[in-house]
Amino acid sequence: MSERKHDPLDEALASLAKDVAPERDLWPQIRAEIATTPIVAEEPRSRMQATWFRLAATVLLVVGTSLVTYYVTRQSMQQQVAQTTAPQTLPAPVAVAQPASFSFGSERLGAGYMNARAELDKSFQQRLAGLPPAARAKVEADLADLRRAADDISKTLAEHPSDPLLQDLLMSTYQSELQLLANVSELPTAGSMRTDL
Amino acid sequence: MKAFERLYRLHSGKVMGLCLRMTRRRDVAEDCVQQTFIRAWRSLAAFEGRSAFGTWLHRIAVNEVLTHERNHGTRAESDGEAVEDAQAVPGETNREYDAGEVMDVERALETLPPGSRHVVVLQTVYGYSHEEVAEMLGIAVGTCKAQLHRGRRLLRERMGLPEMSDE
Numbered sequence: 001m002s003e004r005k006h007d008p009l010d011e012a013l014a015s016l017a018k019d020v021a022p023e024r025d026l027w028p029q030i031r032a033e034i035a036t037t038p039i040v041a042e043e044p045r046s047r048m049q050a051t052w053f054r055l056a057a058t059v060l061l062v063v064g065t066s067l068v069t070y071y072v073t074r075q076s077m078q079q080q081v082a083q084t085t086a087p088q089t090l091p092a093p094v095a096v097a098q099p100a101s102f103s104f105g106s107e108r109l110g111a112g113y114m115n116a117r118a119e120l121d122k123s124f125q126q127r128l129a130g131l132p133p134a135a136r137a138k139v140e141a142d143l144a145d146l147r148r149a150a151d152d153i154s155k156t157l158a159e160h161p162s163d164p165l166l167q168d169l170l171m172s173t174y175q176s177e178l179q180l181l182a183n184v185s186e187l188p189t190a191g192s193m194r195t196d197l
Numbered sequence: 198m199k200a201f202e203r204l205y206r207l208h209s210g211k212v213m214g215l216c217l218r219m220t221r222r223r224d225v226a227e228d229c230v231q232q233t234f235i236r237a238w239r240s241l242a243a244f245e246g247r248s249a250f251g252t253w254l255h256r257i258a259v260n261e262v263l264t265h266e267r268n269h270g271t272r273a274e275s276d277g278e279a280v281e282d283a284q285a286v287p288g289e290t291n292r293e294y295d296a297g298e299v300m301d302v303e304r305a306l307e308t309l310p311p312g313s314r315h316v317v318v319l320q321t322v323y324g325y326s327h328e329e330v331a332e333m334l335g336i337a338v339g340t341c342k343a344q345l346h347r348g349r350r351l352l353r354e355r356m357g358l359p360e361m362s363d364e
Contacts, residue, residue, distance in 0.1 A: 007361050008358050009349060009352055009353055009356070009361070010357050012301070012302040012356065013302060013317070013322055013352075014321075015302065016306075016322050017214065018210075018211050018214050018322065018323065019210030019211050019213075019214055020213045020214035020217050021209075021210055021213065022209065022213050022227050022230060023223065023227070024227070026209065026230055026231050027202060027204075027205055027206075027209075027225060028204065029231055030231055030235055031202070032236075033231075034198075034201070034234075034238040034239070035198075036237055037235070037238070037239055039256075047361060091303045094233050127278070
């Protein structure tokens with residue numbers, strides 16, 4: 001270390017000026033350029049990840065409770081009806097979701113998606129009316145949660161339109177919503193069974 | 198904007214010195230300085246204050262130089278006069294050297310291959326550590342050490358200095 005103190009190379013390098021003035025004043029050009037460009041507020045990665053995890057956790061929670069509600073309700077309905085009729089066939093939700101045409105809102109998924117959703121929603125409302133009050137309230141709450149999660153994800157995606165994770169999450173949320181509508185629509189209703197009997 | 202101008206006035210000399218020694222061309226160095234401050238303005242919100250503002254600027258400047266080299270290739274010829282014209286700022290040096298001796302260092306520095314020159318400039322002139330230089334240049338710490346060793350050996354040869362241990 002003491003040897004390096006007297007190294008002529010180190011001393012020569014240390015003698016070099018750190019500051020070198022530009023030949024011309026660069027500030028006017030810099031000022032002209034930055035006057036037209038705002039400061040970009042980059043969201044820290046950790047905050048973005050936290051947002052993503054929060055949204056994903058919301059969707060997972062809602063999907064999980066929806067499935068539980070669906071199976072519990074189905075069990076209960078099957079006990080009420082001794083013999084079942086064949087369930088009405090409904091359009092498969094996965095067939096109508098078009099990731100390629102995806103943007104922020106469900107309406108951007110195209111007419112096919114919107115038509116299938118409207119048809120399912122109609123059938124869903126009919127079946128929902130026949131459910132026991134407690135199960136109906138739970139299904140309605142789950143659906144509201146899913147739609148609220150989709151809205152949250154859409155808003156976040158509007159701020160980060162190129163985030164592939166958010167795009168996937170929104171798509172899967174729409175599919176979960178369709179799945180819930182389809183599941184409830186397939187439930188046999190006690191009322192229809194009694195009519196058949 | 199006024200505050201940012203003050204920052205420019207305060208830091209532009211060091212950023213220019215760094216860019217000039219890395220690029221060896223005054224016109225390119227001035228472009229890099231300009232781009233450094235424009236990029237710094239645009240990214241001000243991302244400055245987290247974990248390092249000194251000057252260090253943050255230097256990182257941006259090094260990126261600008263490397264980007265320029267990638268886009269335009271490293272030119273073999275150098276603008277020797279540009280570096281020779283650089284005037285030492287009083288108080289910046291540890292001891293006085295005569296003009297010829299300083300010019301020898303600058304000239305010898307210019308002749309180094311880009312990889313070694315970048316490491317020598319950042320580490321021995323601007324005082325960054327192996328780790329900091331490696332991160333700035335996007336190379337491994339081992340590579341950084343090897344480039345420094347090579348650079349110092351070449352400098353000694355070209356300045357006619359005796360061999361000494363660089364360890």
